[in-house]
Amino acid sequence: MANLPIVQFEKKIEETVDQNPVVVIIGETGSGKSTQLSQMLHRKGYTNSGIVAVTQPRRVAAVSVSRRVAQELGVRLGEEVGYAIRFEDRTSERTRIKYLTDGVLLRESLSNPELNQYSVIILDEAHERSLNTDILLGLMKRLVKRRASNLKVLITSATLDGEKVSKFFSDCPLLTVPGKLFPVEIFYSKERPTSYLESSLKTAMDIHVREPEGDILIFMTGQDDIEKLVSKLEDKVRSLEEGSCMDAIILPLHGSLPPEMQVRVFSPPPPNCRRFIVATNIAETSLTVDGVVYVIDSGYVKQRQYNPATGMYSLDVVQISKVQANQRAGRAGRTRPGKCYRLYPSRVYNDDFLDVTVPEIQRSSLAGSVLYLKSLDLPDIDILKFDFLDPPSTESLEDALKQLYLIDAIDENGSITSIGRTMAELPLEPSLSRTLIEANEYGCLSQALTVAAMLSAETNLLPGRSKNNEKKRKYPPLELPDGSGFGDHIQLLQIYECWDENDYDIGWCKDYDLQVRGMMFVKEVRKQLSQIMQKIAKGASFLCAKAR
Template identity: 75%
Template sequence: MAVLPVLLFEDKIVETVDKNAVVVVIGETGSGKSTQLSQILHRRGYTRNGTIAITQPRRVAAVSVSRRVAMELGVQLGEEVGYAIRFEDRTSEKTCIKYLTDGVLLRESLSNPELDQYSVIILDEAHERSLNTDILLGLMKRLVKMRSSNLKVLVTSATLDGVKVSTFFSGCPVLNVPGTLFPVETLYSTERPKSYIESSIRTALDIHSREPPGDILIFMTGQVRVFSPAPPNCRRIIVATNIAETSLTVDGVVYVIDAGYVKQRQYNPSTGMYSLDVVQISRVQADQRTGRAGRTRPGKCYRLYPQSVYKEEFLDATVPEILRSSLAGSVLYLKSLELSDIDILNFDFLDPPSRESLADALRQLFLIDAIDENGMITQVGRRMAELPLEPSLSRTLIEANELGCLSQALTVAAMLSAEVTLRPANSKNLKRKKQNSQLPDGSGWGDHIQLLQIYESWDRADYDLDWCSEHNLQVRSMKFCKDVRKQLCQIMQKMAKGSLDVLSILRQEKFEQDYQRLRKALCRGYGNQLAERMLHHNGYRTLGYRSQVVQVHPSSVLEADEYGQLADYVVYHELISTSRPFMRNVCAVHMSWVAPILKKLENMDVNKLSGGLEVYNELKTLDNTRLNTSEEEEKSGNAGDCMSSRIQAARERYLARKARR
């Protein structure tokens, strides 16, 4: 087996890491950076004083790469080498190499801001520019100043603007490691096909009939099973999303077919709406896809677009997730750190999001009580930050605990987090509620109640997996939902310091649930996600949100009254634009529950919510202090000491005010 390129640079890598707190490593596809960097530093003694953490943007990558490293070191997964992803932790006291998602590392920093359990933190696949990775880049910049003597940070990527990252980290060194082990011939189409799906199929069949043995990897916008081995004497044709661009090596792939598209979620802060769009990939992504063909032997990449499109139309790099996502969860995290010098609107991001996006996040958090009118995190906000959920669901659980319906809310949160969906029935034209009339209907209140009722029915069936199949429910999602629910229960019990009845929460009660309390908790949690019935439109399944007309998704079980009108107000889990704007997972709520939320809008000041106004005032006070420094102090040579003491005193006053709040 060929030596991975990164191993040829071992001495240079170790020497550079020894001398610098931050190092950028550009390791091209096939270099072995994801599996070997941690082992190199482990061999050179960096695990003697702490664990090596390696972040991955994707759960599946964290799991698969840790398995590979454990196998190469000949150790049991979960012992010396382990992984931690949301709702699953396979580590132990022995673990010295730990793969984890970037979101898990962010959560760990809440309880231990200095992350002193780690001697090395490697931010891998940074070119994907996931939202959490961008937040971590900003925090690492702060952390290396605090722990400059005992922390090393490596930012690694296949194709990243190393100069840009180096500048961000005050000119840290950049190492380049070559990648692709075998040559890949790149073949372009003469023109863009009318249907990239049909063109992909034709190309795959042409490869199968004319080319030597070797599996075919097709990059499309939807994914099926990737890792299932082919039967003997068969050629696999694997359809994958951009998840197969990095980290994961699919053995046996020789031919890559690149349609040139990716399905991407994009958030519009002015409308509060997500859209799921099929967009062109970037040149970085195209090069990553090409590299998948050269991992084990020479290969070919068939690009279903002309070379001119690659050079002139594709963006240089993928648009960072932080520029196309809702930032409510990230802003809550930053607020929960309670760092006095953090102004959310001016946080040090590699690529700063728009002020509008940050203001939208602050607005969301204020309306659900996570921050107060001065932008200070509340007790509710601190508890929300401890839960590995989006803010709307974490707020719902906290309110449900107060209202006595935590068991039901845990189920709803788990069902939504596991993204439980109904498998399509044979007839495409029937609505979901007609296809699955044997399932509960939400009692007319909406989809959250239906999700609860479905889980309750499964509970009464003693969690029989055949029951899921019979009712067109995805078995894997339901099993995952059960695990998520159990872990959320354990977290809630820990937050309540053991005051919760674990058994009654883990097991659904057998009596009729009080849906009123649950809907009230949902209203509190989804305070920023309210829609009002539009009286001047056909009220049936049509509502207004931020002066827009939005329709309830056809799959919803929300029912109208005898006059064909929906409830005056509903809350929704997601607002998404496909063929038109739709609300998904909708639940009816009462006007009396909505009124306090609407009242909060009257007193909202985004500058104050940011923390920026108070920081500005404090800095102004410090400037005045400097101006008032007497000439006698300057002449005596004690001006610096006096200035430092005054700054420290001002800082202490500021922190004291925060503590009182």
């Protein structure tokens, strides 16, 4: 069993869970809450009467944490311990501990609102305040009353305002588990750098040349930044005089990374070798990377923000909050005293950073969430008065209702329509679900399925022209279809159809500089969406054509 701080609290946690339907556990980073709580409840016998579900806001965390727990219990992943994420389910009838994204649990509750298969539901990483977790908090409050005798709910978090959640659940007990943190020395920049990427590069190389062993974790904003910095670090390390300092391995870490690449981050480096791990905010709390002694914090994060006035999303690089900055710094003190280099002045931290991150529910389109809640058909749920921990603005809710009305998902009284019910069965944004239904009417469902699947990929599938790729190629990549002047959607459709004509050949993807894993994912998603549409077609009067 892992030697983690939470293990010392096992008896106290068991007693509290036994005596209360809801418990809030504040487990500091490194306490072991994500991997150990499910195992404690398994040992206590809660898996005899149902499955222990553990939700994660991120797909990568659901997969990697379940893999770790299966390893610790000495079982095969997908049997006693499994995971379920959108478009991928690795569970079986034997599964007793199940890690799943919060979105998957919401979808499961559509077909089974009582979630009877679960004896315990753990909402992990609740401080990330994902939109789905916030909705689940409201639904759990209702469900606990209905299943008081046979359901336990645990809300766990690293930094969440525990008092607030405890109050939300009628003053339920609140346990705090300390993390295993060593002191971290914090260094601030005198000024904000003109380029946080160049500043990260310089700081990382200074640490590598001057500081003793220990891995370096660098927080960047997204995949593009990560790939650029990885490439620059590789060039710099290569140009160092041989024998002047220890060897180095440079590893990216982000949500679009193939599983075999993610696993590399959890393997220790060879002797006399330092790892540079260049990550998004996924490494703030969702995943713990042992061996990190130095953290470089750019002070920024990429955030999706929705503007109800324009009906458009934007992906903006914004300043992190103080809570995020402290999480990042804490990553340096996991195995021994560490150092955190903040690429911003202390006055920026003190005066400009928000105390906490704005909950996703207050910066997202709520159309999908409102459609979901409407499709539950629960008479005691009023959308405009739904019990949220932090309610969204009335403007956002009204915008969602308006959007749903315009695409025939609800009628003028706000009641869900038959089309709306069909849309709710598809694991897509309402606008894409409606597109598939309409495409079926116009006889172009096959093409619409392809576009919906291509847009569901976790990564951009339009071919990149990164210098890094071009340096490695003997020949320039071949020219792909360009959309014939009709835009990205048609280009994505043409690319997939070309791949189809080439019998889904992996070599073809490589020749055209396309991500193989991304394209394989799209093929699987398209197949699943096609199956759902065929199932719907059998039961719905307005869907008669079959998906190819």
